[in-house]
Amino acid sequence: MTVRDTDPTLIDADELARQRRRRVEKIASWVLPAAVILLALFLWHWTVVANEIPHYILPGPGLVGEALVANAATLFDSWVITIQTTALALLAAVAGGVGLAVLFNQSRFAEMAFYPFAVILQVTPVVAVAPLILIYVTDLDLGLFVIPEKVLGMLIVAWIVAFFPILSNSTLGLRSADHNLRDLFSIYGATRWQRLRYLQIPAALPYFLGGLRIAGGLSLIGAVVAEFVAGTGGMGSGLAFRILEANYRLKTDLAFAALILIALTGVLIFALLSFLSHALLHKWHESAVKREV
Structure with missing residues (x-):
């Protein structure tokens, strides 16, 4: 047993040092990004002023702020449309990606048959596909309401971009359950659905949430690309x-x-999905627990 293990003053000093370091890191996590943003805005303003760049080529941050305030109502209406398309595409990607991942996990033949098509959707540039989708889709009558063809086309484009990360991550997660636990479930005679519910889905949750954070940004990209292609x-x-x-x-x-x-x-x-991931994982999964140490 060393002196360090027995001397309480040294232990208290180490604990105080750790607490001080955590406080500094917590403050820095807010101060440093804010300082970098302010520096970037200053450099932007200085570049425009020093080079006398016309405002129609590169406006300064002040003019951009004024435009943001002056057109707040119009921009807010457009923002609502974009965020609606993004959210609906993300929900559809979650439903389709998770559903197909479960199907692939339960049926090897289904995976061999359909997974190549998912890969094709992922690797095909969405800019090339979007005009064709907007040409061929028609109004979708759901009984209670009708989705106009242009809105449906933009949803499909955004869904294509966001779909694959959720599918691939969920499929990988469902396969990542501990093989010893799989054997234990088999010994106790668990059914396929019991193994899926109590073992594979909890094991796949961190992978799914990682894919969800990626898909959230991609759904916004897909929505913006679809709006550019629609162009009306x-x-x-x-x-x-x-x-x-x-x-x-x-x-x-x-x-x-x-x-x-x-x-x-x-x-x-990204912040909302990161918070969701932390809320679901911080009490039990190692990837989130470590960040709290």
């Missing part, structure tokens, strides 16, 4: 359409304002 006003005029409209009218400050809203929306989606 009226119903479905999201933030991407506002960028196109602003560029046509040489209102570059408004285009930057819409672009900043898209970026902030992506950050918000």
Whole structure:
């Protein structure tokens, strides 16, 4: 037994040092990103002023802020449309990805038959597929309401982009259950669905949540790409359409304002999904427990 193990003053000193380090890291996690953002805004402003760049080529952050405030109502309406498309596409990707992952896990033949098509959807550039989708889709009558063809087309495009990460991560997670626990379930005569419910789904949850964080950003990208391809006003005029409209009218400050809203929306989606992942995993999974030490 060493002196370090027996001397309580040394133990208290180590604990105080750890607490101090945790406090510094917690403060730095907020201060450092804020400082970098402020520095980037300053450099942006200085570049525009020092080089006398015209505002229709590169507006300064002040002009972008003014455009954001002056067009807040219009941009908010467009933001609502974009976030609706993103959310619906993400929900559809979760339903389709998880459902197919469970099917692939239960049937090897189904995986061999359909997984190549999922890969093809992933590797095919969505910009090339989107115009065809918008041409061929028609209004979808669900009885209680009708989804217009352009809205449905944008949903399909965004779904294609967000679908594969959830499918691949969920499939990998369902296969990652401990083989010793699998043997234990077999010894006790567990059915296939009991093994799926009590062993494989909990084991797959961290993988699924990792894929969900990726798919959240990709669904926003897919929604924006679909809006660019649709390229018309009226119903479905999201933030991407506002960028196109602003560029046509040489209102570059408004285009930057819409672009900043898209970026902030992506950050918000990632933050919400990260919080969901932490809430579901922090009490039991090692990847989340370690971050609290």
